[in-house]
Amino acid sequence: MDWISTLLQAPTTSIFWQLVASGVAVGMIYATIAFGYQLTFATSKTLNFGQGEALMLGAMLGLTLLPYLGYWLMLPVILIFGMAQGAVVERLGVRPAIETKSEFGWIMATIALGIIFRNMAENIWGRDDLKFPSPLPETAIELGTVRILPAEIMVVVGALLMMAAVETFNRRSIYGKAFVATSNDIDAAGLMGIDTRRVITMSYAMSSMTAAFAGVLVAPVTLTGATMGAVLALKAFAVAIIGGLDSALGAIVGGILLGVIETLTGYYVSTGYKDVPGLILVLIVLAIRPAGLFGRRTIKKV
Amino acid sequence: MMKIRTFGAVAALALALTTGAFAAEPIKIGLSGPFTGGSSSMGVSMRDGVKLAVEEVNKAGGVLGRPLQLIERDDEAKNELGAQIAQELINKEKVVATLGFINTGVALAAQRFYQEAEIPVINNVATGTVITNQFKKPDYDTNYVFRTSAYDSIQAGMMAEEAVKGRGYKKIAILADSTNYGQLGREDLEKALEKLGVKPVAVEKFNIKDVDMTAQLLRAKEAGAEALLCYGIGPELAQIANGRAKLGWNVPMITSWPSSMQSFIDIAGANGNGVMMPQTFIEDKTLPKRAAFLEAYYKTFGVTKIPTPVAGAQGYDSVLLLAAAIKQAGSTDGPAIRAALEDLKEKVEGVVTTYEKPFSETDHNAISANIPVFGMVKDGKIVYARGEDAKNSGVVRKKEKATN
Numbered sequence: 001m002d003w004i005s006t007l008l009q010a011p012t013t014s015i016f017w018q019l020v021a022s023g024v025a026v027g028m029i030y031a032t033i034a035f036g037y038q039l040t041f042a043t044s045k046t047l048n049f050g051q052g053e054a055l056m057l058g059a060m061l062g063l064t065l066l067p068y069l070g071y072w073l074m075l076p077v078i079l080i081f082g083m084a085q086g087a088v089v090e091r092l093g094v095r096p097a098i099e100t101k102s103e104f105g106w107i108m109a110t111i112a113l114g115i116i117f118r119n120m121a122e123n124i125w126g127r128d129d130l131k132f133p134s135p136l137p138e139t140a141i142e143l144g145t146v147r148i149l150p151a152e153i154m155v156v157v158g159a160l161l162m163m164a165a166v167e168t169f170n171r172r173s174i175y176g177k178a179f180v181a182t183s184n185d186i187d188a189a190g191l192m193g194i195d196t197r198r199v200i201t202m203s204y205a206m207s208s209m210t211a212a213f214a215g216v217l218v219a220p221v222t223l224t225g226a227t228m229g230a231v232l233a234l235k236a237f238a239v240a241i242i243g244g245l246d247s248a249l250g251a252i253v254g255g256i257l258l259g260v261i262e263t264l265t266g267y268y269v270s271t272g273y274k275d276v277p278g279l280i281l282v283l284i285v286l287a288i289r290p291a292g293l294f295g296r297r298t299i300k301k302v
Numbered sequence: 303m304m305k306i307r308t309f310g311a312v313a314a315l316a317l318a319l320t321t322g323a324f325a326a327e328p329i330k331i332g333l334s335g336p337f338t339g340g341s342s343s344m345g346v347s348m349r350d351g352v353k354l355a356v357e358e359v360n361k362a363g364g365v366l367g368r369p370l371q372l373i374e375r376d377d378e379a380k381n382e383l384g385a386q387i388a389q390e391l392i393n394k395e396k397v398v399a400t401l402g403f404i405n406t407g408v409a410l411a412a413q414r415f416y417q418e419a420e421i422p423v424i425n426n427v428a429t430g431t432v433i434t435n436q437f438k439k440p441d442y443d444t445n446y447v448f449r450t451s452a453y454d455s456i457q458a459g460m461m462a463e464e465a466v467k468g469r470g471y472k473k474i475a476i477l478a479d480s481t482n483y484g485q486l487g488r489e490d491l492e493k494a495l496e497k498l499g500v501k502p503v504a505v506e507k508f509n510i511k512d513v514d515m516t517a518q519l520l521r522a523k524e525a526g527a528e529a530l531l532c533y534g535i536g537p538e539l540a541q542i543a544n545g546r547a548k549l550g551w552n553v554p555m556i557t558s559w560p561s562s563m564q565s566f567i568d569i570a571g572a573n574g575n576g577v578m579m580p581q582t583f584i585e586d587k588t589l590p591k592r593a594a595f596l597e598a599y600y601k602t603f604g605v606t607k608i609p610t611p612v613a614g615a616q617g618y619d620s621v622l623l624l625a626a627a628i629k630q631a632g633s634t635d636g637p638a639i640r641a642a643l644e645d646l647k648e649k650v651e652g653v654v655t656t657y658e659k660p661f662s663e664t665d666h667n668a669i670s671a672n673i674p675v676f677g678m679v680k681d682g683k684i685v686y687a688r689g690e691d692a693k694n695s696g697v698v699r700k701k702e703k704a705t706n
Contacts (some may be wrong), residue, residue: 022516093497129537131569140548222513231511271506
């Protein structure tokens with residue numbers, strides 16, 4: 001068990017903190033996508049299995065617009081595009097399933113839409129992995145003994161700002177209050193005169209908007225290509241399960257937890273087993289707290 | 303009467319002309335490779351090299367008086383699609399031979415159909431050592447699988463030699479991707495190092511699409527590695543080069559040949575400079591044959607650089623070898639072409655090398671260990687890594703006696 005003793009001594013060394021820093025950056029990438037799952041799950045108890053593709057579309061469109069608009073002008077276009085894309089997914093894939101009270105129809109429909117979006121992207125942009133130029137310098141900066149890329153810091157800060165903005169919108173604006181009311185009790189919200197159908201469409205639009213923004217944000221760190229979303233979305237799903245499907249805080253904590261566990265396992269155990277402990281954590285959470293670390297436990301009466 | 307005779311003569315002449323020069327039935331050649339997807343820069347370069355050679359052969363009158371006709375299929379680097387395409391090319395298109403395969407997995411899935419149909423297939427890019435051994439004697443009477451690329455155990459041997467003998471490093475870390483390609487390459491690397499009496503200080507794995515290489519690199523660094531030997535494809539190799547720069551660890555990096563892919567050059571940018579890889583072909587115009595090839599390629603496809611030069615050059619050469627074999631066989635019959643390839647009498651001047659008896663009954667690899675050189679990434683291009691190779695660029699490195 002010598003790896004345990006290495007682990008115990010490690011915090012004193014710079015390596016541990018280097019691993020944590022890299023893990024946090026990767027974890028926040030997962031968290032941005034998990035945050036999107038959480039938005040739609042809160043209102044409609046459904047989620048977009050094409051969330052990874054929404055992220056990819058944001059990144060690819062951003063890369064295309066970059067030479068014409070520059071980085072900062074490109075961002076609002078991406079946000080609007082993301083909203084439209086999310087609304088389309090909801091109308092085509094989710095609403096029919098909700099209206100026919102189909103329990104699982106939306107799962108197949110959102111997966112199918114995701115595949116269609118990916119194929120479209122392959123036809124438009126090809127399937128090569130491309131480089132997304134970072135608006136920040138590409139040389140690492142040193143924080144104490146830890147070296148980190150400016151783009152990685154941007155992922156963490158940008159993701160937190162984005163989540164804070166969405167949370168503020170939900171708490172302060174009248175639309176946001178309708179949003180929260182629908183999450184709490186969709187039937188009661190409907191009786192209070194809230195158009196819950198529109199709220200659900202809005203939640204999908206916002207979810208894809210965050211994904212598209214996340215795409216632009218993470219693209220300088222990850223590779224940019226039609227298949228970039230697939231692996232990330234799967235990891236984000238694990239994050240959503242760990243953190244809880246209806247908690248924004250859960251997405252952040254779950255993401256960081258998974259990212260850090262991955263890099264620490266890679267270093268202290270073996271890079272071949274990097275992905276295993278994260279999945280074990282998913283199983284443990286499902287066994288002990290099925291609603292996730294920060295999820296609300298609901299009692300379903302039957 | 304006269305009129306009729308003249309008419310008959312004209313008609314006969316016309317008939318002779320059409321059958322002789324214009325309507326000669328083309329010789330169908332299959333072409334399978336990934337023209338979209340992660341390995342498409344290799345696939346497209348290979349295809350364009352092949353097209354160029356076919357055009358040249360046809361301009362010079364074709365083979366056996368018949369033009370070559372390419373039947374192109376995109377296998378998307380997918381094994382199952384590669385197998386489907388093989389069946390389509392064999393049964394529906396009735397090709398006389400097939401060129402291609404970038405991916406070892408696709409080659410292994412597809413080439414058994416050619417073996418069964420007794421149709422020769424020339425691998426011009428895929429490097430898995432096992433490819434030409436799949437139907438090797440004595441398990442099989444005849445082997446229809448040939449290759450014009452440098453297989454993995456040649457490349458791994460070169461990488462190990464360069465690190466240990468060339469630069470005198472004793473502490474070496476191996477980083478390999480988790481695919482068949484990476485893990486077979488890792489085995490070859492470990493074997494090659496063992497021959498030199500070196501045990502790697504770290505052997506690490508990464509997955510396709512991995513975002514962060516910090517853990518792998520730190521393990522190699524803490525184990526005291528003086529050099530990294532990496533087996534993978536362009537994008538992930540670039541992530542390693544970038545991760546190395548992020549950690550401020552300026553360690554020499556020697557990789558398998560895909561770091562010459564455009565995706566590596568684009569994604570790694572300045573961090574890729576100095577990375578070395580085995581190459582059978584460098585874009586260099588010293589030899590007239592190579593200069594003509596490069597100029598024709600740039601002009602025909604409107605580029606200033608072949609996306610993956612090695613793939614383009616090997617693709618080009620594979621056509622010349624096949625054409626020479628069909629000519630020698632005097633027919634488009636599969637077994638006859640195979641026999642001709644195994645005993646090629648004509649000296650074929652390609653761009654990688656000049657082929658004199660490139661294949662034999664037991665050796666189906668045209669490239670031997672002495673042919674590849676080390677290339678190095680320098681400001682977005684692949685150049686000779688060693689001064690002496692650059693100096694000797696006018697000398698063709700010919701195949702040594704059987705190596706496989």
